[in-house]
Amino acid sequence: xxxxxxxxxxxxxxxxxxxxxxxxxxxxxxxxxxxxxxxxxxxxxxxxxxxxxxxxxxxxxxxxxxxxxxxxxxxxxxxxxxxxxxxxxxxxxxxxxxxxxxxxxxxxxxxxxxxxxxxxxxxxxxxxxxxxxxxxxxxxxxxxxxxxxxxxxxxxxxxxxxxxxxxxxxxxxxxxxxxxxxxxxxxxxxxxxxxxxxxxxxxxxxxxxxxxxxxxxxxxxxxxx
Amino acid sequence: xxxxxxxxxxxxxxxxxxxxxxxxxxxxxxxxxxxxxxxxxxxxxxxxxxxxxxxxxxxxxxxxxxxxxxxxxxxxxxxxxxxxxxxxxxxxxxxxxxxxxxxxxxxxxxxxxxxxxxxxxxxxxxxxxxxxxxxxxxxxxxxxxxxxxxxxxxxxxxxxxxxxxxxxxxxxxxxxxxxxxxxxxxxxxxxxxxxxxxxxxxxxxxxxxxxxxxxxxxxxxxxxx
Numbered sequence: 001x002x003x004x005x006x007x008x009x010x011x012x013x014x015x016x017x018x019x020x021x022x023x024x025x026x027x028x029x030x031x032x033x034x035x036x037x038x039x040x041x042x043x044x045x046x047x048x049x050x051x052x053x054x055x056x057x058x059x060x061x062x063x064x065x066x067x068x069x070x071x072x073x074x075x076x077x078x079x080x081x082x083x084x085x086x087x088x089x090x091x092x093x094x095x096x097x098x099x100x101x102x103x104x105x106x107x108x109x110x111x112x113x114x115x116x117x118x119x120x121x122x123x124x125x126x127x128x129x130x131x132x133x134x135x136x137x138x139x140x141x142x143x144x145x146x147x148x149x150x151x152x153x154x155x156x157x158x159x160x161x162x163x164x165x166x167x168x169x170x171x172x173x174x175x176x177x178x179x180x181x182x183x184x185x186x187x188x189x190x191x192x193x194x195x196x197x198x199x200x201x202x203x204x205x206x207x208x209x210x211x212x213x214x215x216x217x218x219x220x221x222x223x224x225x
Numbered sequence: 226x227x228x229x230x231x232x233x234x235x236x237x238x239x240x241x242x243x244x245x246x247x248x249x250x251x252x253x254x255x256x257x258x259x260x261x262x263x264x265x266x267x268x269x270x271x272x273x274x275x276x277x278x279x280x281x282x283x284x285x286x287x288x289x290x291x292x293x294x295x296x297x298x299x300x301x302x303x304x305x306x307x308x309x310x311x312x313x314x315x316x317x318x319x320x321x322x323x324x325x326x327x328x329x330x331x332x333x334x335x336x337x338x339x340x341x342x343x344x345x346x347x348x349x350x351x352x353x354x355x356x357x358x359x360x361x362x363x364x365x366x367x368x369x370x371x372x373x374x375x376x377x378x379x380x381x382x383x384x385x386x387x388x389x390x391x392x393x394x395x396x397x398x399x400x401x402x403x404x405x406x407x408x409x410x411x412x413x414x415x416x417x418x419x420x421x422x423x424x425x426x427x428x429x430x431x432x433x434x435x436x437x438x439x440x441x442x443x444x445x446x447x448x449x450x
Contacts, residue, residue: 012428117420164431187359193432195342200426206389206425207447209417216449222435223385223444224372 007154008175010037010182016074018042018067018089019081021052024105027078027151028078028143029053031159033060042070058154071096076103076179078143083108083119086126091135098136101172103179104197105143106203115209118202125198127166140167140176141197142188145204147217158184161219164191164200189222233305233400235262235407241264241299242268243292243314244306246277249330251378253303253437254278256384258285260407267295269419271382273376283379294320301328301404303368305354308333308344311351323361326397328404331369338435343427350423352391365401366391366422367413370429383409386444389425404425 002034015032017025020041039062043049049064056062071077071093077100081089086106091098106126108119123129127141142165163180165188166182167173177188191200203220212220240257242250245266258264263423268274274289281287296302296318302325306314311331315322331351333344344408348354352366367390375381386406390413392398402413415423433442 002310056296060415077289114418114420118424127279148450166431189435191436192431193339195304195339195340196427198433199343199424200431202421202424205389205421208415210450211412213415214320214450216447218450221446221448222432223376223446224441225435225439225443 005137008178009180011113014038014073015094015179016040016042016070016077018070018077018093019080019115020070021048022082023152024078024146025078025080025149026052026056027148028080028105028146029062030154031151031183033062033095035180036060040065040070040073042067045182051059061214068096071100076101076175080105082106087129087133089118090130092162095138097134097195100137101175102130102134102137102139103135103176104130104139104141107144107201109202109205111167115212116205118205121198124195125201127197127201128194129196137193138169139174140169140172141194141200142166142176144181144201145207145220146186147219148216150219151211158198159219160185160221161214162187162189162221162222164189164220166191166194189225203219233382235403238300239263239265239298240404241295243295243302243304243318245295246273247305247307248373248377249279249302249371250305252373253286253305253330254287255281255369255434256376257380257404258287261285262407264288264292265298266436267292268402273397273401281440286356286449287426293318296325299325300411301326301400303328303330305330305361307331307344312354312358315355316442320358320362326400327355327359328363328368328401329355329364329366329394332369333429334427340437341430343430346423349420351423352422352426353419356419363393363394364419364433365397366419366425367405367450369426370432370445371411372444373443375444384444385410387412387414387447389414389445389447390426391416391422393419393421409411
């Protein structure tokens, strides 16, 4: 890696994970809490979020809340909801998310008998849809290609993968790179502008196909960086 | 990796590289020739192909020919032309390419002041366009994300990267994986069906953005496989 800028200080920030009761959201929350960060899990059902948070007590400080309360509490807000509810949720939280760094982690995928495939998204990608719906937020895409199975497994100590961080706001992408860097083995890397988010989201379909063929929990490393 | 099938024998096959006078084509031809394979470079101008082939004589057996003659000679035919001429070239070689394994390596990208971006392709991807234009060929996508700079540099002994091989014909994808495996450091890996080729082609835009940010020649490794 070339000379990195000094890492932003994350210790005073709260990380919110909307849709945090699914495997990917729980897994990311587990890893951030284990790194000592303050984490709030959000769900449509606050009680469900509290139950999921209680299940992560072994990892660190995680509390549960409604998605709206979690969005209000978070300085960095990860969006880890199913693609089906993506636009609706973000529209409903426009005020809560204004001014914040919003990290879209959603992969618009379909599945049929032949396996996974990338859905066409009118805005280009889930991340660009978020940017269009949240004009007052600082939208970044990241954490698309990380195995939920590995994230959730407390016996896995290191997640050996690079997290491609997409965005047009340099301070926001730097911050999200440093968030990825708190997880042992994980490396945050600038991956291009928002308009190049689609293929990173869609690549998850390839990783699922690879997982099926090779019985793996595939991730991505970028070589020569 | 899970137990691999026995590698197909490539030593009796000829590898043709259409559009082989550009950096990517020359670089791939160099690596295959260095591995002892029989290589034919194709170009619209046979003389130009012969000149480019002569420049690779230090690597191994490479000869130059017109694209049509190279397509006729090749058992495996790589397509490494600019996206602009992709459809036209393939349409003109439909007969020569019938029955053959055709490996599409083309990345439909645009560039503007903000850098690289993926173009929308009506058929979904360059590889799917090739499959549509060549119904009698066995079309596979591969070698999209390999740095031409590294391929062309004779002082670089190993190319540390995975080559995602996309296709619906298992014997053809296995063959192309074994072709990638002849290059030291390179590993051929099944990457999904043809319908998931777009994002692998488009990911090259992200790798170019990464190269610019980190002053690198980025490639991809898949972890846990």
